[in-house]
Amino acid sequence: MNTPTRSFRISAIGLDVLHQTRLKLAASMLLAERMDVVLQPWSGDACDLLVIGLDHADASRALSEANAANVPTLSIARRYADPAPGRLPHGATVRDINEQLSSLLLAAPSVDRPAQGVPLLLQLASAPSAGATLHLLQRGAITLLVDTAARSIALAPSTPLSEVVAQLDDVAWSATPIDAPTFQHQYAYRLPQRHSFEALYFCIARYRPELLPAPAEHAPMKLRHWPDLNPDDVPSTWLLAIACLHARPWQPNALAAACQMPRNTVQSLFCAAVASGLALTQEPAVSPTSRRRDTGDSRFFSWVARRFGLNLFQGSPS
Structure with missing residues (x-):
């Protein structure tokens, strides 16, 4: 990587x-x-x-x-x-x-970086949208807009989301609240690239998972809906695990075994789901052996395979 x-x-x-x-x-x-x-x-x-x-x-x-x-x-x-x-x-x-x-x-x-401080962008992303909802963030050559009402960030065309994530915990970030007319007149044409908070959190899960809060260690989890993913920042090897979490609740160990993925990678997906508000944890977990018994699951996984041009079950345990 x-x-x-x-x-x-x-x-x-x-x-x-x-x-x-x-x-x-x-x-x-x-x-x-x-x-x-x-x-x-x-x-x-x-x-x-x-x-x-x-x-x-x-x-x-x-x-x-x-x-x-x-x-x-x-x-x-x-x-x-x-x-x-x-x-x-x-x-x-x-x-x-x-x-x-x-x-x-x-x-x-x-220099002088807080040992356990929450990055400024993540503070804004997790804060209630009351009050100012538009914040202009700057760090070096990077400028972005955080829209807490729309739960999205706006970037320049030349700035990939992964570049923002790489510098997320830098103390040099500054934030300035702005109003919608100011953004439209001065910044909208410069920052046309939009990414949802969901895409941001899954990008963090890939490049900087240590910045995400950890969920309960053994809690089963299911995704509320299919996440909004930036294809440049989500490896195709993650899609089977995401599809499984979309279908029904899983515990990390069971999902890692079923999808033949490292346990820490699965944990990063759980962290992204919790941070983005996609996690549902009230349903019982499913064992890895029952993963392919439900015909509805098979149809859903087939849809994912067609959409992303993959054979999701190739090489997975039966």
Whole structure:
């Protein structure tokens, strides 16, 4: 499974043409580490890193602004003889800059992160829809809208849901309540991609299951309805288990044995169902041996197979 690409916003000020060019090359090389970087001039706005040429006249002011905003910095100056964390000598190579960018960007999100805090997006997704229902969330180069009334998020076309999930617990997220007219006039054309909270939770189950609250360990569960799934983020190997949970209640161990899936993967599906509000737990569990006895179940599984172009029972226990 590939690690989702993470997005970062780097500002720069005081760099000459040579170092500006090398910074662009060093930033582009981060794609090999699944890090997508947007470069922009320093304007005091939120960013993940400020690269600053300390020999420039505006360096002191920019450095003071960055420190006040708690923005990490990479300084380049003639006064430095050797590289050190957060600083490079004048004439730093593309490789020198690339290594510093990678180190600083990956280290920044972990600073002062609450040990067991609930990610901001999940706080909004689980909160009652009373009051403001539209919230604009920003983190680095990512902007998204959370609509608690419609239980959905809106993204830019270039931002996959998995990229949001990869950075879900980053403390750099900010949230601003906005009204519907403001969204329609300023953001709707930029954020046309919609995903339901259900798709979000099942995406989390695949990439970051540790962020989901765990359900009761041995409680049987059934899905209230077929979940709204983003096909890019749900492996086809999950469909049989989801179809089983849609048909009737199961305990995790029984479902894992019946579908020949790892127990922790099944537990992640249970977590996504509970978090998205799809879980029904009041019905009795079914043993794995009775899974294919009901003709109604067989018809339903056949429908799933036709819809997704799969043979759901190939290789499963009889």
